[in-house]
Amino acid sequence: MPPQSQNLSPESDSQNSNSQVLKPHFRSPSPKPQVLSPKKLLVTGGAGFIGANFILYMMKKYPDYEIVNLDKLTYAGNLENLKDVENNPNYSFINGDICNTDDVKKAMTGCDSVVHFAAESHVDRSITGPAIFVQTNVVGTQVLLDVARELGVERFHHVSTDEVFGTLSLENKSELFTENTSYSPRSPYSASKAGSDHLVRAYVETYNLPATISNCTNNYGPYHFPEKVIPLFITNAMADKSLPIYGSGKAVRDYLYVTDHCSAIDLILHKGKIGETYCIGGDSERNGIEVADTILKILDKPQTLKTYVEDRKGHDMRYAMDHSKISKELGWKPSVSFDQGITATVEWYKQNESWWKRIISKEYLDSNRAEANEQ
Numbered sequence: 001m002p003p004q005s006q007n008l009s010p011e012s013d014s015q016n017s018n019s020q021v022l023k024p025h026f027r028s029p030s031p032k033p034q035v036l037s038p039k040k041l042l043v044t045g046g047a048g049f050i051g052a053n054f055i056l057y058m059m060k061k062y063p064d065y066e067i068v069n070l071d072k073l074t075y076a077g078n079l080e081n082l083k084d085v086e087n088n089p090n091y092s093f094i095n096g097d098i099c100n101t102d103d104v105k106k107a108m109t110g111c112d113s114v115v116h117f118a119a120e121s122h123v124d125r126s127i128t129g130p131a132i133f134v135q136t137n138v139v140g141t142q143v144l145l146d147v148a149r150e151l152g153v154e155r156f157h158h159v160s161t162d163e164v165f166g167t168l169s170l171e172n173k174s175e176l177f178t179e180n181t182s183y184s185p186r187s188p189y190s191a192s193k194a195g196s197d198h199l200v201r202a203y204v205e206t207y208n209l210p211a212t213i214s215n216c217t218n219n220y221g222p223y224h225f226p227e228k229v230i231p232l233f234i235t236n237a238m239a240d241k242s243l244p245i246y247g248s249g250k251a252v253r254d255y256l257y258v259t260d261h262c263s264a265i266d267l268i269l270h271k272g273k274i275g276e277t278y279c280i281g282g283d284s285e286r287n288g289i290e291v292a293d294t295i296l297k298i299l300d301k302p303q304t305l306k307t308y309v310e311d312r313k314g315h316d317m318r319y320a321m322d323h324s325k326i327s328k329e330l331g332w333k334p335s336v337s338f339d340q341g342i343t344a345t346v347e348w349y350k351q352n353e354s355w356w357k358r359i360i361s362k363e364y365l366d367s368n369r370a371e372a373n374e375q
Contacts, residue, residue, distance in 0.1 A: 041058070041067050042107055042108050042113070042114045043067060043115050043117065044098055044118035045098075046093075047073060047077035048076050049081075049219070049223050050159070050258055053222065053258045054115065054265060059085050059090065064090070066090045066091075070103065071096075071118065094106060098143060099139050101143055101147065108144075108151055112155070113155040114144065114156045114157065115159065120136045120137060121161075123163075125189075126188035127313055130192075133192040137192035138199065141158070141199055145199060148209060156209060157211070157212050158197065158200045158212070158214075162177055162254070164185050164194040166186055166316065168319065170252065176322035197215075212269075214265060214278045215279050216256065217254035217282050218319070219256055219257070220342070220345055221258035221345050222348045225359065230255075230345065231345075233295045235349060243305050244307050245307065245309065246309060246312050247308070249292075251315055257282070257334070257344075259336070264332045267330045278326040280323055280332075282338070284337065286338060291342075292305075294342055295346060
């Protein structure tokens with residue numbers, strides 16, 4: 001395990017155009033951060049990868065906080081991620097849909113803050129079936145915003161992605177996404193997230209909703225659903241299966257260990273300026289070949305497991321984030337290097353084979369939904 005392993009536990013856990021229309025800029029109603037101390041927090045999508053890690057992180061750091069988890073338990077939602085807190089009296093789970101006003105009101109009533117993770121997020125799935133992405137990511141966010149207005153929540157934090165900004169040049173490594181980068185989504189997924197971002201901004205401007213937004217780079221770590229690239233590579237390599245690399249393998253992503261993302265949201269929720277957006281990056285750019293090579297080396301598996309497959313449609317070639325704003329204003333920076341984080345992640349998957357093997361089994365979905373109906 002890496003020397004900073006105490007920070008790695010889930011429990012402790014562009015294109016610059018001249019267009020002014022799509023600039024993701026907020027007018028902040030207050031020149032100073034509003035320090036918030038929520039007593040009861042609604043987390044949407046809390047049974048998913050990042051949401052579950054966030055709940056575990058917050059319940060360990062703030063044991064007096066009450067947390068309500070609203071999750072529909074689609075294929076990527078897994079209550080096993082939250083076994084460590086399921087009997088905590090300050091934690092409650094509601095099986096519901098963010099597109100359903102009654103479900104949202106039931107979950108949000110009595111909460112003073114909302115952290116909104118719930119989203120359809122897999123790019124490939126958005127290409128083959130975009131409608132559910134628009135429904136969940138845009139309409140679902142609108143329902144949450146309306147209920148938040150009605151109930152008068154003190155803070156609404158919307159979790160978004162770097163993919164709304166489009167793609168960066170592979171040649172110009174100094175080019176980074178910032179809070180003022182124009183939106184240029186290139187997949188149905190990123191377009192739906194862009195739409196939800198703009199809705200949040202519109203509710204700040206039109207209704208004075210006390211909201212913030214964060215756009216984050218690619219996360220990885222414990223409880224990551226095995227269809228995503230890092231857990232897919234890890235679990236395939238462990239089973240001596242091929243590691244499918246898109247196209248030439250040169251597409252670059254900026255990777256962030258998930259608990260670093262949780263700590264950034266924690267700071268924004270408590271100290272961020274209402275009406276502002278914050279970019280969160282990991283300072284860890286890697287292409288697909290480099291990720292595969294790293295995982296194969298850790299697991300002592302042969303390089304011959306790498307397999308090149310047809311490239312994704314509209315594949316963005318590079319994402320990278322400038323996190324200087326959140327670093328300067330809130331004192332956040334990534335604490336886990338890629339080498340530390342990927343080593344810890346591989347070890348977690350080695351120690352939790354039953355978790356991911358059950359997920360990739362045919363029985364997983366039916367079992368997960370049955371468990372939800374018992375809650």
